[in-house]
Amino acid sequence: MKNFFRFFYTIYFLVGAFIYIVVYGSIVLFIGFLVGLFNKNLSRRFVIHQIEVFGRMAFRLLGIKVHVFGEKPNLGENFIVVANHQSALDIPLIIGYVAPVAFIAKRELGKVPGINWYLKYLGSVLIDRGNVRKTAMALKQVVEKLKFGVHFIIFPEGTRSHDGNVLEFKKKSLEIAFKYKVKILPVSIWGVHKVLRKKSLMLNRYPVYIKIHELVDPSLFESEEDLRNHVRNIIIEGVKMLERRNFDEKS
Known part of the structure; x- marks a missing residue:
């Protein structure tokens, strides 16, 4: 019975997360795009605030x-x-x-729909761990972004x-x-x-x-x-x- 509950608890969360990240996330990004036509800073603040809300909602969804x-x-x-x-x-x-x-994340995450949107707005840097030169360049990006308050x-x-x-x-x-x-x-x-x-x-x-x-x-x-x-x-x-x-x- 316990495993049965855990299974449906997991499915419930995954469905909720998909709806929130992909469906609601698309709406948030569209609104952010429209706001960005007039004010880039306001657009970024709006989207990042919604990402913060999602962080808290992940646990509220789980009770x-x-x-x-x-x-x-x-x-x-x-x-x-x-x-x-x-x-x-x-x-x-x-x-x-x-x-x-922001995150120093694997390059592959930049190909995941929904997740890649949030990584971009947070200012994350994607690295190719198998490529030393590109990794060094990515770390330089991290240093530059730190200077600008990321x-x-x-x-x-x-x-x-x-x-x-x-x-x-x-x-x-x-x-x-x-x-x-x-x-x-x-x-x-x-x-x-x-x-x-x-x-x-x-x-x-x-x-x-x-x-x-x-x-x-x-x-x-x-x-x-x-x-x-x-x-x-x-x-x-x-x-x-x-x-x-x-x-x-x-x-």
């Missing part, structure tokens, strides 16, 4: 309560979001409850955690932030790995917790490694706190 700790950042300040990685749902979670961030997200673990524990951060994963002295916004996530487990397409209803930390200034550290370890420790402590909150509420 999942999101518990948020900490304050949303000032979008007028330049920063890179650095978070632990638990699920594919981390992305709408960050967009909806932290900031409308906020990117990095998952330094490089893969999703199966059990929710924070994995080791990849070496030089925060090199851009350290080299160009871009402040880092650490974000801790807990519970999303139970909603959508790694290597599974079936969804579960489970509360989600997110902690937005204070900005970290890379100029205060002597090396990328020191910065990386400091940010990882902040995120680990945040995850532990969120896990305790979840345990206390269940008790």
Whole structure:
């Protein structure tokens, strides 16, 4: 019976997501196009706001309560979001409850209808991981966009955690932030790995917790490694706190 419920719960979400991303998304982009004929900045703000709304709606569609700790950042300040990685749902979670961030994503995502629209408006940079020269050029684009106030997200673990524990951060994963002295916004996530487990397409209803930390200034550290370890420790402590909150509420 439990598997039967999970199956229809998953189908319900996928249908709802398709309608929201493709159907409603097309309407939003059409309105954005019309507004853009008169005011490009207003058009972009309108579309990005709708993307933020979608981030929150993803969890409302699932009937999942999101518990948020900490304050949303000032979008007028330049920063890179650095978070632990638990699920594919981390992305709408960050967009909806932290900031409308851009992605350094695989080139293949730029061919997915609906998703490619949002990537474009968020200012994401697509990379070809098999091409060193093009990857280097893409990273230069990231640096340029950071200068103009685009906020990117990095998952330094490089893969999703199966059990929710924070994995080791990849070496030089925060090199851009350290080299160009871009402040880092650490974000801790807990519970999303139970909603959508790694290597599974079936969804579960489970509360989600997110902690937005204070900005970290890379100029205060002597090396990328020191910065990386400091940010990882902040995120680990945040995850532990969120896990305790979840345990206390269940008790």
